[in-house]
Structures are given as structure tokens and as C-alpha cells.
Amino acid sequence: MNDNVINVNGPALEMLNVQRDELLGSSAPETIPKYEAFPDSGVFEDFLTIQTHSGKRDFKIKTVEITTQRGQVIGSMVTLQDVTEFLRQEQRLQVLNRVLRHNIKTETNLILGYSEDLPTEAAERVKQSAFQIDELGQKGREAIRLFSRAREESDVRSIEMILKERLREVRSRFSDVTFELQCPDQDVPVDVLVSPVLSNAIENAAEHNTSDSPHVEIVASVGEQVQIEIRDNGPGIPEHELSVLSERTESVLHHGSGLGLWIIKWGTDLLGGRVQFGENEVTGTVVSISLPRKEPSAN
Numbered sequence: 427m428n429d430n431v432i433n434v435n436g437p438a439l440e441m442l443n444v445q446r447d448e449l450l451g452s453s454a455p456e457t458i459p460k461y462e463a464f465p466d467s468g469v470f471e472d473f474l475t476i477q478t479h480s481g482k483r484d485f486k487i488k489t490v491e492i493t494t495q496r497g498q499v500i501g502s503m504v505t506l507q508d509v510t511e512f513l514r515q516e517q518r519l520q521v522l523n524r525v526l527r528h529n530i531k532t533e534t535n536l537i538l539g540y541s542e543d544l545p546t547e548a549a550e551r552v553k554q555s556a557f558q559i560d561e562l563g564q565k566g567r568e569a570i571r572l573f574s575r576a577r578e579e580s581d582v583r584s585i586e587m588i589l590k591e592r593l594r595e596v597r598s599r600f601s602d603v604t605f606e607l608q609c610p611d612q613d614v615p616v617d618v619l620v621s622p623v624l625s626n627a628i629e630n631a632a633e634h635n636t637s638d639s640p641h642v643e644i645v646a647s648v649g650e651q652v653q654i655e656i657r658d659n660g661p662g663i664p665e666h667e668l669s670v671l672s673e674r675t676e677s678v679l680h681h682g683s684g685l686g687l688w689i690i691k692w693g694t695d696l697l698g699g700r701v702q703f704g705e706n707e708v709t710g711t712v713v714s715i716s717l718p719r720k721e722p723s724a725n
Contacts, residue, residue: 429453429454429455429461430451430452430453430454431449431450431451431452431453431454431457431458432450432451432501433450434446434449434450438506441476441478441479441483441506441508442457442458442459442478442479443478443479444457459476459477459478460474460476463487464487464489464504465487465488465489466489466491466502467489467490467491467502468488468489469486469487469488470486470487470488473485473486473509473513474486474487476506483508483510484508484509484510484513485506485507485508485509486506486507486509487504487505487506487507488504488505488507489502489503489504490502490503490504490505516574530559530560530562530563531560531563533559534556534557534559534560534563537552537555537556537559538552538553538556540552541553541556562685565685565686565689566685568622568626568685568689569685569688569689569692571622572619572622572689572692572693572696573692573696580617580618580619580720581617581618582615582616582617582618582720582721582722583615583616583618584613584614584615584616585609585610585614585615585616585620585646585652585654586609586610586613586614586646588616588618588620588621588624589607589609589624589644589646589654590607591621592621592624592625592628593605593607593628593644595625596625596628596629596632599629599632600629600632600633600640602640603632603635603640603641603642604639604640604641604642605628605632605641605642605643605644606641606642606643606644607643607644608643608644608645608646609646610646610647610648612648614646614648614652614719615719615720615721615722616652616717616719616720617697617717617720619693619696619697620693620694620697620715620717622689622693623689623690623693623694623697623701623715624654624656624715626686626687626689626690627656627690627713627715628642628644628656629686630663630686630687630690630713631656631657631658631660631710631711631713632658634660634661634663635658635659635660635661635710636660636661637659637660637661637709637710639659640658640659640660641658641659642656642657642658643655643656643657643658644656644657645657648719650719651699651716651717651718651719652716652717652718652719653714653715653716653717654714654715654717655712655713655714655715656712656713656715657706657710657711657712657713658706658710658711659706659708659709659710660709660710660711661709661710662705662706662709662710662711663687663703663711667687668687668703671687671688671691671703690713690715694715694717697717697718698717698718699715699716699717699718700715700716701713701714701715701716702714
């Protein structure tokens with residue numbers, strides 16, 4: 427092969443900052459930066475940094491051989507995927523994760539240590555605030571893991587299995603709450619990314635339930651989509667918490683109290699599903715989560 431360019435799309439022309447007439451028919455090694463590093467076939471094992479007219483950018487490179495019906499290689503199609511922002515975001519998440527894991531834990535431990543020298547009532551208030559800060563840090567790390575896992579190859583598991591695991595974990599921390607679980611008769615696979623969504627929905631229903639006989643009911647059903655409802659008999663979610671979710675942002679004057687509801691919202695969005703928050707018949711909240719069905723895993 428002569429490695430001459432015979433076709434090119436608009437984004438590639440923009441990246442190289444050349445006119446189509448200049449590139450067509452030219453020698454690829456002479457006109458395309460770092461062409462010598464491109465794989466003959468398959469995906470480049472790392473990200474390739476290329477100098478473009480807008481600065482250095484990182485690309486994922488993939489080469490597909492073009493063959494005749496007899497298998498003779500007559501050319502190649504090369505695709506360059508700009509992953510610069512992806513890598514920058516990944517770096518930001520890693521830094522944020524380290525800060526949340528180390529700095530917040532260290533500071534809350536110091537606060538708890540100093541609180542021992544305070545009067546009893548003041549010490550209890552300080553300890554409660556320290557525990558809330560630590561919990562917020564844990565939720566922040568959970569949100570980071572959610573976004574990181576969303577970029578990986580997805581896996582599927584039975585919705586019944588996921589619900590039972592999440593419920594077992596939450597039940598161990600809220601022994602005073604009565605839980606009920608109803609699952610469909612058929613085995614229905616869903617993306618495992620729903621696990622933190624369900625954990626936070628069930629935990630939220632239990633943790634903030636101030637009823638004399640706190641009760642949480644989880645009902646899963648199947649139609650065109652998988653539907654999960656988490657119903658509780660607590661005081662309900664404050665309106666200002668839900669309005670923040672509907673506006674999709676927070677401000678200094680208008681913000682929620684934590685990240686639990688955001689994880690439910692973000693995770694459902696990432697799965698291509700939908701979540702709604704409504705009132706229970708008598709008192710409490712109904713969280714309705716709709717998810718697309720998945721094909722069973724080949725494994």
C-alpha cells in the first residue's frame with residue numbers, strides 16, 4: 427500500500443487545519459502527525475498526543491483493514507477519537523477522590539479528638555457534625571465511583587439479586603425499620619450500575635423515617651421497562667430538596683442537604699432511565715425508578 431489519503435471527513439480536516447484538496451492524494455506519513463505510530467490494525471494500546479491547530483490533544487487511535495472478498499488488504503480506515511476532555515475529567519475525579527478520602531477523614535478525626543475536651547452537650551453537637559461531614563465525604567466518593575464505572579464496559583445481573591444484596595446491606599444498619607421486598611417471578615437482568623442508585627433510595631427511605639413504626643416497601647415489576655418503587659411511611663422529602671433536582675443545579679441560596687438524592691438522579695440518568703419522587707397514599711414518599719431491560723450476560 428502507498429498509504430495515500432483517499433478520503434477524509436470534516437472533523438479530521440478541522441483537526442489538521444487543512445483543506446480537503448490539500449489532503450486528498452497526499453502521503454499520510456507526510457501530512458498526518460505521528461502517523462508512524464498508528465497501528466497497522468486494531469486499537470493503539472495507549473492514548474496518542476498530537477499537536478493540532480488548537481493545541482495538543484489526546485486521541486484514541488483505531489485502524490481497520492479494508493480487504494477484498496478474497497481477503498487481500500487494499501487499504502485501511504483510521505479513526506481518531508478525541509479523548510482530551512475525558513482524560514482531564516478523569517484526572518479531576520482522581521484528585522477529588524484523594525481529597526475526599528484522605529483530607530476529610532483526617533479533619534473529622536481531629537474534630538472528634540478535640541471534642542473530647544468540650545462540655546457534654548457541645549461535644550455531642552460537634553461529633554454529630556463531624557459524622558455528617560464524614561458521611562458527605564463517603565457520598566462524594568460514591569458519586570465519583572458512579573461516574574467512573576459508567577465509562578467502563580457494563581455488566582448485567584438479576585434485578586432480584588441486586589435488590590436483595592442492597593436490602594441486606596441497608597437492613598444491617600437500620601434494625602428498627604421493617605422492610606418488605608416484592609420481585610417479579612421472571613429473572614430480569616439490569617445494568618449493575620443501578621446498585622448505588624437503589625442503595626441510596628432504600629437508605630434514604632429508612633434513615634429519615636421518623637414514624638413510630640418505620641416501614642419501607644420495595645416493589646419491582648416488569649413491562650416494557652423494569653420498574654422499581656421504594657415506598658416509605660416517613661415524613662416525606664422536603665420540597666426544597668426535590669426542587670434542586672428538578673432545576674438540575676445548586677446555588678448558595680438554594681441547595682440540598684447532601685448527595686444521596688443526586689446519586690439516585692445521576693445514576694438513573696446514566697442508565698437511560700427515569701426517576702420520579704411522589705407522595706405515598708397516607709404519608710411518606712414513593713420513589714419510582716424506570717430502567718431499560720438488558721440482554722442477559724454471555725457469561
